[in-house]
Amino acid sequence: MASSRAVPNLEFRRLRGQRSPGEFAALVRRAAREIGEQVACDARYIGRVEAGEIRCPNYAYERVFLHMFPGLTLADLGFSARETVRGRAARGRTPRPPDPYHSNNGTNSTYSNEESDVLRRAFMTSGTVTVAAASLGFGPLPGTEALRSDLPRQRIGASEASAVEAAVRQIRLLDDRHGADGLHRRAAQPLRAAYALLDAGATTRGSTADRLAAGAGELAISVGWLAHDSGRLEDARSHYAEALATARVAGDTALEAHAFCNTSFLARDAGRHREAVRAAQAGQRAAGQLGSDRLLALLTLREAGAWAGLGERSGCERALSRAHTLFGRGPSDTDPEWMSFFGEPELQALEAQCWSALGDWPRAARHAHRAAALQDPHFARNLALYRAQLAADLARADAPAEAAAVGEQVLDALEGDVESTRIRAMLDDTARVLGSRRSTAGVASFLDRHAATAPAAAARV
Structure with a gap:
C-alpha cells in the first residue's frame, strides 16, 4: 500500500514515454495476452507503479514487463528486489496460502493479501451482508446471495472501496471477451453487495466515501450495460437511473457524464431519440468540467446517433464534425478508465450507425469495414458487433455475397465465446434482408447455418 516513504519510479515513467497511462495500460494487457497471462492493468495501476506505491510487481506482471522490455531486469524497470519487499511485509505475520480471488490482480504481494482479506470480509462475512463466492463461469467474482438489514452497521473503509472497484474491472474484462448474455444475472450479485456497503458506510466521509459511491455507480452502469446488451432494456434503464442518482447525491460529475452517456445510447436503441439527444447533451455539460476531449467526443457521437x-x-453531420475534432485532439490522462474501448474502431462504428440510420448504406458499410479492420481481437465482443453492423449494411447496399461472408464470421464468434442478444438480433435482421437472395454465392450457406443456430441461441436466453 502507499506510504509516506514511497519513492517515485522514474525509470518506469521514462519507459511510458509520451503515451498516456491508459494507453500504456492497454499495451501491458496486449503484451500479457501474447504470453498467455491475464492482468487487469489500467491507468490507476500504472499511476501507482510510477508513484512508487508498488515497489515490486507480482509474478504475472513481472513476466509481462520482462516480455515487453527484453534484456531489462526488474531493477532496470525501477522496481525493488522481491526479497526485500516480501521480507518487510512478512515480519510478524503468519504465512497464508495464495488467495484464488487475486492470483492475478496486478498488485504486489502485500497489497494482494490485504485485498484478498477485504474481499472475504466485504463480500463473504461482513456485518452488513451475508455473501458467497459466485462464479461467473469465466473466472471468480465476489457476489452476494442474500442481504441482511437486521445486522449492526460497521465501519467501511478504503479496502471495501477497492473491492468494489475490483468487481467493476472484472465485469468489464469479461464483457470485452464474452459479451453480456452469460454475465447479466450473476453480475447483479456484486452490485447488491456494493450498494449494501454504500448504505452501511453512510456515515463515512472523505475520499473513501467518494470512491465507494463512484465504485457502486460504475458497477450499476456495468450491470446496466449487460442488461442493455442482452436485450433487457427496462432493467438497463433502472440501473442507469440508479447510477445517475448516485452521481447526483455524491456530486460526482464524472459518474454523471458516464450515466448520461449510457442513458443516451439506451434511449436511442429504444426508439426514444429526442430523449437520447437530451441525455447526450446533458452528458456533455457534465463532461465539460473534466478536461477529457475523448469523453466529449463519445458523448457528441451519442448525440449524432440520436439526430x-x-x-x-444536418444535426447529425454537425455533431459528427464536432466529434471528429474532439477525437483528433488525442487521449489524455483525464480520460476515464471505463473508456478503454473507445478508439478509432469505435469512432468508425458509431459513425457507421449514423449513416445506417439515415439510410446511406454504402457509406455506413465503409465505416463499419474500417471499424472491423482496426479492432484489436482482444475485444472479441466489439469485433463481432462491428462485423454484424458491416454485414447488415452490406446486405442493404446490395452486396449480398459480401454480407453473407461477413455474417459467417459473426456466427463463428457467436458459436465461440461471445454471447450477445444485440449481435444476434442484428444478424437475424441481416438474414431477413438476404432471404430473397439465396441464389447468390455464399448466401444459402449463411442462411442455413444461421437458421441452424437460432434454436440454440433461443435456449440460452
Whole structure:
C-alpha cells in the first residue's frame, strides 16, 4: 500500500514515454495476452507503479514487463528486489496460502493479501451482508446471495472501496471477451453487495466515501450495460437511473457524464431519440468540467446517433464534425478508465450507425469495414458487433455475397465465446434482408447455418 516513504519510479515513467497511462495500460494487457497471462492493468495501476506505491510487481506482471522490455531486469524497470519487499511485509505475520480471488490482480504481494482479506470480509462475512463466492463461469467474482438489514452497521473503509472497484474491472474484462448474455444475472450479485456497503458506510466521509459511491455507480452502469446488451432494456434503464442518482447525491460529475452517456445510447436503441439527444447533451455539460476531449467526443457521437434516429441529417453531420475534432485532439490522462474501448474502431462504428440510420448504406458499410479492420481481437465482443453492423449494411447496399461472408464470421464468434442478444438480433435482421437472395454465392450457406443456430441461441436466453 502507499506510504509516506514511497519513492517515485522514474525509470518506469521514462519507459511510458509520451503515451498516456491508459494507453500504456492497454499495451501491458496486449503484451500479457501474447504470453498467455491475464492482468487487469489500467491507468490507476500504472499511476501507482510510477508513484512508487508498488515497489515490486507480482509474478504475472513481472513476466509481462520482462516480455515487453527484453534484456531489462526488474531493477532496470525501477522496481525493488522481491526479497526485500516480501521480507518487510512478512515480519510478524503468519504465512497464508495464495488467495484464488487475486492470483492475478496486478498488485504486489502485500497489497494482494490485504485485498484478498477485504474481499472475504466485504463480500463473504461482513456485518452488513451475508455473501458467497459466485462464479461467473469465466473466472471468480465476489457476489452476494442474500442481504441482511437486521445486522449492526460497521465501519467501511478504503479496502471495501477497492473491492468494489475490483468487481467493476472484472465485469468489464469479461464483457470485452464474452459479451453480456452469460454475465447479466450473476453480475447483479456484486452490485447488491456494493450498494449494501454504500448504505452501511453512510456515515463515512472523505475520499473513501467518494470512491465507494463512484465504485457502486460504475458497477450499476456495468450491470446496466449487460442488461442493455442482452436485450433487457427496462432493467438497463433502472440501473442507469440508479447510477445517475448516485452521481447526483455524491456530486460526482464524472459518474454523471458516464450515466448520461449510457442513458443516451439506451434511449436511442429504444426508439426514444429526442430523449437520447437530451441525455447526450446533458452528458456533455457534465463532461465539460473534466478536461477529457475523448469523453466529449463519445458523448457528441451519442448525440449524432440520436439526430440520425430522428432523420435529422444536418444535426447529425454537425455533431459528427464536432466529434471528429474532439477525437483528433488525442487521449489524455483525464480520460476515464471505463473508456478503454473507445478508439478509432469505435469512432468508425458509431459513425457507421449514423449513416445506417439515415439510410446511406454504402457509406455506413465503409465505416463499419474500417471499424472491423482496426479492432484489436482482444475485444472479441466489439469485433463481432462491428462485423454484424458491416454485414447488415452490406446486405442493404446490395452486396449480398459480401454480407453473407461477413455474417459467417459473426456466427463463428457467436458459436465461440461471445454471447450477445444485440449481435444476434442484428444478424437475424441481416438474414431477413438476404432471404430473397439465396441464389447468390455464399448466401444459402449463411442462411442455413444461421437458421441452424437460432434454436440454440433461443435456449440460452
